[in-house]
Amino acid sequence: MKDKIVNEITWLIGGAQGSGVDSAANIFSKTCAEDGFYIFGKREYYSNIKGEHSYFTVRVSNKPIRSHKESVDILVSFDAETVFRHAKDVSTDGIIIFNSELIETSITEIPTLDSDVQSKIMEYCNYSGGDPFTIKKLIEKIQQNSIKCYGIPYHQLLKNFSEHTNNPALSKLARMINVLALSISLSFININRQALSRAIQYIFRTKPKIAEINVAAAEYAYNYATQIFKNNKFTFYENERDFSDIILVQGSQSSALGKIVAGCRFQTYYPITPASEDSEFLETNQVIEQIDGKKGSVLVIQTEDEISAITMAIGGALTGTRTATATSGPGFSLMAEALGWAGINEVPLVVSLYQRAGPSTGLPTRHEQGDLLFAINAGHGEFPRIVFASGDIEESFYDTLKVFNFAEIFQLPVIHLLDKAIASSVMTCKNFDPNKITIDRGYLIKKIENKAQDQEKLKHFKRFELKENAAISPRPSLGTENGIFWNTGDEHDEEGHISEDPMVRIKMMDKRMSKLDLILQEIQDEDKALSYNGNSDIVITSWGSTKGAILDTLDELNKEGIKIKFVQVKLLNPFPQQLLEKMLNSAKTIINIEMNYSSQLAKLIKQNLHRDVDYEIVKYNGRPISCDELHRIIKEIVNNNNTDKRRIVLDYGT
Secondary structure, three states: OOOEEEOEEEEEEEEEOOOOHHHHHHHHHHHHHHOOOEEEEEEEOOOOOOOOEEEEEEEEEOOOOOOOOOOEEEEEEOOHHHHHHHHHHEEEEEEEEEEHHHOOOEHHHOOOOOHHHHHHHHHHOOOOOOOOOEHHHHHHHHHHHOOEEEEEOHHHHHHHHHHHOOOHHHHHOHHHHHHHHHHHHHOOEOOOHHHHHHHHHHHOOOOHHHHHHHHHHHHHHHHHHHHHOOOOOEEEOOOOOOOOOEEEEEHHHHHHHHHHHHOOOEEEEOOOOOOHHHHHHHHHOOEEEOOOOOEEEOEEEEOOOHHHHHHHHHHHHHOOOOEEEEEOHHHHHHOHHHHHHHHHOOOOEEEEEEEOEOOOOOEOOOOOOOOHHHHHHOOOOOOOOEEEEOOOHHHHHHHHHHHHHHHHHHOOEEEEEEEHHHHOEEEEEEOOOOOOOOOOOOOEOOOOOOOHHHHHHHHOOOOOOOEOOEOOOOEOOOOOOOOOOOOOOOOEOOOOOEOOOHHHHHHHHHHHHHHHHHHHHHOOHHHOEEEEOOOOOEEEEEOHHHHHHHHHHHHHHHHOOOOOEEEEEOEEEOOOHHHHHHHHOOOOEEEEEEOOOOOHHHHHHHHHHOOOOOEEEEEOOOOOOOHHHHHHHHHHHHOOOOOOOOEEEEOOOO
16 A cells, blocks of 8 residues: 555554553544644443453544544554454555454454354355354455555564563563554554654653653554555645644543533532543542632542432532532432422532433443433422533533533523533543633622621521512522521422412422523523524534534535534523524424434424424434444435435444
8 A cells, every 4th residue: 555645544443441442542642633633532442340342433634523433544453353343444445453463363262242243244254154264364355455454463572672671571561562553553644753752651641650661662663663564654635733722632521621610619429430530530630720829629529329429419509619410320310309409499509411321221331312301301390400411522611611600690400411422532622711601600699797787687588589570589608607598308488498388389489480481581592502504494403412423524515515504402401492493494304313212302392393303313322423424324315315214223333
């Protein structure tokens, strides 16, 4: 293969869970970002601790990108399973880097490959039986598609490196193979080698000696590959890229960073995938430098269960502290009763709900957008709550600042919908601007001077004061001199005392539920829904992390002369009916795209707009939507090749 001039490549690395796949992918992503390229990466892994297959896909481009692709240009494998699983995805003229010491490994020798997966792989390779189906036979097949396969004796290379550095102990550090493999793969891309060294030093910044060894190993492997494999490179078209304001961010960090900036000083959680990383990042960065130069802190508490997590968070919020709890679907199920307590007591609480595939334990480490209707309706009885969804990593930072404002302005629980696809992605985006969103603490009243004439007022403070057409009451901080008021899970009067008076009940219900109308009046339209790509009579509707794949798809369709409008709904409850009616008024065809079985947004559209969507594109196999599978299916719809198929299920995934 001669040098191939490209605008982008997709790189995939895989191996047994616990073998260093994530570290290698993070180094690769950081290297390419350091050298001025845009990145989008996604991590896939099983729910066991070690052993099962794990892989990380990284798309590298000289233009902004927001999603992953199915096809792979460079496949890097630590083990035989990665080669068998992903060889079918390697594009024509692509590259496979594998362990040549495993060349005779048979597919039946891999216990973590299910029999049906083995059958599909052998069917793809037209294997008819007889001799064992080995990596060697697989490579012989795929090389017919102009795919170049490079066998590397990893353990021998590691041994040679240990001899080169006169350090025999290194030959036993099998985890170093990940750095050797990724460095070899980088020799096939026109990447600055200094960027690789800087990336390794950054990833291992807390372990300088380990960083030094890995830098030396990477240099050794890079030189080895360039000497043996010549004139086989992907060369990027030159493109002016201003990276002065670009950062590389992991999705599990963006909302946590937003919490720090928003002034969240108390977070509770019970460990659950994929929400735990949010709290773990806060734990790692609990002591923070504030704008005035003083030190501040975030108190993070791991509780015994999710019931404790939300009730403890409610207690923190009552003191006037900006408070959040982070969980996933099963944990949120346990929080439902306490969520109602926060609703009846008008407590400003943020719940970061990182969705994953259900029901029950479901697919603990896989993706789905299945909790939308549950988030809107969780809890018995009726009480107002905001349900707000972020579409990508960059949005999740700014949206986190917004949801804390919403919680305090309207004095209610806010459920911030995120998901596994966002949490397990890495992406280049514009540098976060902490001053872009102004902190608004709502009607949080200041301390009342403790004078004699105020004593009676303090004793009878009307925390839930009823005023005509006033949904929001003054909110004191529990524990302060004016923070003397009652809270109860029962219906109550203005002071918070239990009351079963029918007129009090009507007034209190009306007061609380009127917040929904106030929210729709006060929240800006751009925080309710966003419109992309101008006007068209074909409109895509969606919410959450499908945003990236949809926007990348629209970019490709625009190049082909096909223009489609995209409406991203962010405020899901209360539903912005009037705004959506305007946005969809001229639509002749509505294509709704979601990562769940029942097209939950489509149900909300029908319920509120009294209109059916024309096509439902859904995916619920646990893997995020790729932009190329979405591109194919939307083109079929536009070209009237799917006129009789109103519900389309996407099923790509490894």
